[in-house]
Amino acid sequence: MSPIRVAIADDQRLFCSGIQMLIESQSDLEFAGAAYDGDTIVNLAATVGPDVILMDIRMPGRNGITATEAICDRAGDAAPKVIILTTHERDVAVLQAITAGASGFLLKDTNPDFLLAAIRTVHEGQSVIAPRSTVALIQDLIPAGGKPADQSVIQALSVREKEIFLLAARGLTNAEIASTAFISETTVKSHVSSIFAKLDLTSRLQIVAFAYEHGLLR
Missing domain, CATH: 1.10.10.10 (Winged helix-like DNA-binding domain superfamily/Winged helix DNA-binding domain)
Structure with missing residues (x-):
């Protein structure tokens, strides 16, 4: 099987480097690139074609919501799966990102093993969410x-x-x-x-x- 190609969009370069090292430590995953603003990740998605994108919400230029919407609209069914990364579980932007086409969201302090499992899960076509009831989150x-x-x-x-x-x-x-x-x-x-x-x-x-x-x- 081909490795799952993972890209990250986050304006914190050190955080991106850490994710890159984590991805490269896994035999079934491949790092597909990093973008430090919303416009760049939209272009990267179109040119490199990652399978999964880890997307920060707040970035220069396009934010993670509008970037997710642009990526999903442009590629349709062939769009990469997007996992939103956020520092606040009750961030209303999470709901907007889900509506835009994201396959789920995780907190930035998520356990590395959980993040890796989430990448594999969304690649298989399932949704992922931070460890909390989906319905309770949406209600909030x-x-x-x-x-x-x-x-x-x-x-x-x-x-x-x-x-x-x-x-x-x-x-x-x-x-x-x-x-x-x-x-x-x-x-x-x-x-x-x-x-x-x-x-x-x-x-x-x-x-x-x-x-x-x-x-x-x-």
């Missing part, structure tokens, strides 16, 4: 009271897909959804893929955020 970040329920945003979903959407939005795993809905995990995955396509979402984290943003869960 959505403004108190939320918006009035807007059922029209999921009108394109079938009745079954709406059921799966709401279960996924509560943070249930595929196995838990399968058990609750009395269907197979394969069928759950098929429904989730259809939900992604119809709602223009790319991750389970986005399903959670989308549901709370539109008042579909309380």
